[in-house]
Amino acid sequence: xxxxxxxxxxxxxxxxxxxxxxxxxxxxxxxxxxxxxxxxxxxxxxxxxxxxxxxxxxxxxxxxxxxxxxxxxxxxxxxxxxxxxxxxxxxxxxxxxxxxxxxxxxxxxxxxxxxxxxxxxxxxxxxxxxxxxxxxxxxxxxxxxxxxxxxxxxxxxxxxxxxxxxxxxxxxxxxxxxxxxxxxxxxxxxxxxxxxxxxxxxxxxxxxxxxxxxxxxxxxxxxxxxxxxxxxxxxxxxxxxxxxxxxxxxxxxxxxxxxxxxxxxxxxxxxxxxxxxxxxxxxxxxxxxxxxxxxxxxx
Numbered sequence: 001x002x003x004x005x006x007x008x009x010x011x012x013x014x015x016x017x018x019x020x021x022x023x024x025x026x027x028x029x030x031x032x033x034x035x036x037x038x039x040x041x042x043x044x045x046x047x048x049x050x051x052x053x054x055x056x057x058x059x060x061x062x063x064x065x066x067x068x069x070x071x072x073x074x075x076x077x078x079x080x081x082x083x084x085x086x087x088x089x090x091x092x093x094x095x096x097x098x099x100x101x102x103x104x105x106x107x108x109x110x111x112x113x114x115x116x117x118x119x120x121x122x123x124x125x126x127x128x129x130x131x132x133x134x135x136x137x138x139x140x141x142x143x144x145x146x147x148x149x150x151x152x153x154x155x156x157x158x159x160x161x162x163x164x165x166x167x168x169x170x171x172x173x174x175x176x177x178x179x180x181x182x183x184x185x186x187x188x189x190x191x192x193x194x195x196x197x198x199x200x201x202x203x204x205x206x207x208x209x210x211x212x213x214x215x216x217x218x219x220x221x222x223x224x225x226x227x228x229x230x231x232x233x234x235x236x237x238x239x240x241x242x243x244x245x246x247x248x249x250x251x252x253x254x255x256x257x258x259x260x261x262x263x264x265x266x267x268x269x270x271x272x273x274x275x276x277x278x279x280x281x282x283x284x285x286x287x288x289x290x291x292x293x294x295x296x297x298x299x
Contacts, residue, residue: 005077007041008070010034011049015059015067020052092119093281098127098137098146102202102226102246103268108147111292115285122281138271144282145272147289149202157271162293164265165243167206169257170233170250177239177257184261185215192238194229197222202243202266209264217241230254268293 013023014034024034042049049063059067099108104126112124127137127146134146135154149165169183177183177191196203210217220238223229226246233240234253241259243266250256270289272278278286 004037004040004044005074007037007044009074010037011041011063012067012070012074014038014050014057015063018057020057092121093279094123094125095279095282095285096125096127096143097282097285098129098134098143098148100131100134100148101128102149102243103147104128105226105246107245107293108289111285111288114292115288119281119284124285135271138273141273144278145270145286147268147270147293149205149266149268154271156274158274159269159271160290161267161269162290163268165245165268166263166265167202167241167259168244169259170230170240170242170254171238171257172233172236172253173255175236175239175255178255180257182258182260185210185213185217185259185264186261188217188239188241191218192220193217194221194223194232194238194240195219196226196229196242197224205266206241206264209262213262 010023010027010029013026014020017023017026020031020034024031027034029037038050045066047062048060049066051058051060108126115122115124127134127143129137129146131148134143134148135157137143138146138157139154169177169188171177177187195206221229221232223232226240226242229240229242230251232238234251244256244258270286270293272286
């Protein structure tokens with residue numbers, strides 16, 4: 001049911017000023033318009049709130065009883081609008097996003113540091129998921145938007161590619177491949193490889209592109225986390241195949257070598273639901289990510 005809040009405001013002003021004329025001037029309406037507001041209010045509640053003659057206006061007993069409640073009602077409406085204006089102006093509020101773990105290791109935290117400085121009162125929940133689960137979290141409204149590395153084949157989601165990460169090889173500095181400026185994928189056939197497994201978007205992208213090039217590689221160790229791959233490579237157990245931006249402050253016993261023929265990269269995308277407006281707090285973070293996410297996180 002629609003409540004005549006403008007009539008309540010008119011009632012309060014008449015009660016406080018004791019005059020229809022003064023109330024109309026303060027509300028910037030005509031006396032006829034003010035009278036209509038009061039008539040709608042009284043019709044809505046089914047009670048007479050004001051007794052008016054040609055010279056005087058007074059509250060009925062019901063009107064006197066209603067006046068404190070009317071003031072509380074208008075004050076609460078005003079506070080609600082003030083809260084909405086604050087949310088709009090300062091992008092305040094709690095948000096949830098989803099991201100593949102590799103972005104949370106280095107690049108996204110740098111952006112979140114900027115966001116936290118700009119919006120110190122906002123709470124951000126980050127769902128660390130594989131690419132497939134990032135998509136599902138956004139689709140099921142568990143997250144307002146997500147960062148993933150899957151191809152943009154989700155017709156119900158808006159997909160914006162922000163950056164492309166090339167795959168590289170990580171190996172010990174004493175490995176036979178360590179001195180090369182670049183390595184062709186075919187050259188890896190004779191070496192033990194360390195790759196990410198499970199539902200890793202990295203692995204799926206790499207295998208798909210290699211299959212299109214007719215290249216087969218032999219994986220000896222399959223791990224879930226890139227830190228595990230780096231640890232195995234540091235022990236000389238193989239060549240870790242990861243993306244270039246995933247490792248910062250590379251260990252002195254490891255080297256990073258570009259992979260070519262073909263150059264394979266992964267698209268890092270931000271996804272959101274079509275036709276839905278992000279909250280101001282989420283839009284502020286979304287804009288920062290779209291602006292600042294780069295191959296090396298701005299480094």
